[in-house]
Amino acid sequence: MNILDVDGLNVQIKSTKLLENISFTIKKGSVTALVGHNGAGKSTLMKTIMGIQEKESGEIIIREKYNQDKNFLEYKQHIAFIPEEPLLMSELTAMQHFQLYGKSYQMEEKELINRVEKYVKGFELEGKLDEYPESLSKGMRQKVQTICAMLPDVPLLIIDEPFMGLDIYAVDYFEEILKEKIVKGTSIILTTHQLDRVKDIADHFIMLQDGKLLHKGLITEFETITRRSGK
């Protein structure tokens, strides 16, 4: 089953084309690494899939059923997103953020509390649940944002720079829970500059350059392509 279908996607602001004719699909349980230089369009692509960035044309469909242009509210229920910079609200404590996520993804309270306890322990955030974001360090804020997106069971996880700002223990733990999610059938799209880190997780790659899809395929083919193109 296709979890994500992106077909003929074009994004532009005024006359500047940010993404040009991007098409790809993501299967259930597959992990796709979005690679490319700075400004290649990776984050724009993620934001467009999330519906934050307006698109010019093209279709984005989740689970072969939920079209971004036709049932956006249902479409959103099937994605969780971890942005590169935490989007936390200064009015909510860490726990209140988790509750906001739990309610938004219609999680049962018991299930939410169980998961919060598990992830908070794993990310070593005990005692920080009633803290506001500004009293947390940057790394801790990133952990809170990561936990938020890990709480619901969604078919598609979108992660912009998954390991940014996390310490070495947190990165290991995050990898562990990502693997758990993949086993359960969650598909993941992620961007990263630490390719070595994701090689064990990712099975596919999409290479973007100047907003165009340059290559796509199995991650095993990736090194051959980069060696050949000398990048």
Next chain:
Amino acid sequence: MKYPSTWQAYWFIKQNRIRKKRKVRKQFVQLNFDLTTTIYSLVLVGYLFATIFIFNDFLGQFHEQFMFIESQMVDRFWLILTIVPIRFIFKSFREPGILITNSEYQLAMLPHSIKKIAVFVMVEKWLKSLIQYLLIATLAILITPIETMLIVIYFSLFWLMEVLCTIPQWKLFQSHIMIRISLFILLISLDIIGVFTSQSILISIFILMLMVATNLIYWKNMFMHIHWGRVIEVNDYMVWNMPLISKATKIKFKKQRKYSIFQNMASRRKPFPYRDSPIHRRLWIQLLRENVEFILQVIGGLFFVILVLPFISDLVTLIGIAISIHVYSVFISSIYRERFYSGIVQVLPWHVGSYRNTFTIWSILGFSPIFLAILIYTIIHFSWMMSLGFILLVISLYVVNYKTKMDNAMAILDRRIGTLTVRETIAFCSLGLIPLYEYHPSISLLIMVFIYLVLFLFNSSKKKNE
């Protein structure tokens, strides 16, 4: 030891800021206007200005009104003098008044004194406002028949107040909200006492002396107990938020709201009861607080318009009431939609219905000042029975317009419709019943009932289709 020149460093930053802003504006102009259109537009504007103001003596028609304003300016001079500082207290709720941005603050990290930099910033502010007042005063002298000396005195007063209120505003911005509210209420009360006891002169001299004393007292410790994070956040926003450009480029410059006076309350830190309403309520409060100034301006504007219009004519007032309901429902639905495009909410699934339920109370609260103004007009203008009918009509029209706009906002969030629908058009046209009530009250109420029926049937058929 030779110290580096603070003025040169400050000027360097200023020059680069001007250059950057010029570059952004230039890009904006190049993207949106072409040279030929701009030249033609300028010629057209010049022609219109010359036709209306120079050749046609357009303002001559308003001679009487200007004379009225002139007499009020003479009679109410002392009262106005006491009102001007209130503006700065009001501003201190949002703006520090001294434009020290992150760049100026970083400069103070280098071997430059923050006080010296602040003096440059203040002098620049005073000079800018002096030029602005001079231009407006010159225009007022040229195109209105109001006595030149009076205009000069008034604009000098405004400028003097701008200078005298800079430091008080700066210190008030740092103070607790209760201090600001108390001072605000105190000055308004003093004004009212001054008016009723005909002692405005005494009150204004007292306020003026208070201003001077505050300046003298705080000049030395201007930079004690300063919330630099908050000052910089607000000032950065003020310097770099360019509304027209952000509208055209669809890129918003947002304030990083990091501070809230309620945050330290233990009850605010407790986890929510696990229901939609308490969570959404907090999110609404946060959004409304972020936009409080804008909200107050719109609601306050509509309130005053309805209070002032009866002095022109009844028909104009009724049209004004109809437009106010339309403006308010458009405004409130856009605030509702804004919630989903800011902060973390934009990346979450949206339960738009639940958000809407928790928003209803705020929309009613926001409408109450406007409704109060309508109520005052109704009681004065209509008989007892007619008043009842009119209030019923106003409430019904408000409900129809509010509901329609909110339903459309929800549909737009789900990307199901465009921005204008048949239902919206019906709701807008139904506002015509307000001026019609003046001449045919029963017909107006009957049509209202009919519109309710149509919209009810429309709603139920839509629900069946869903």
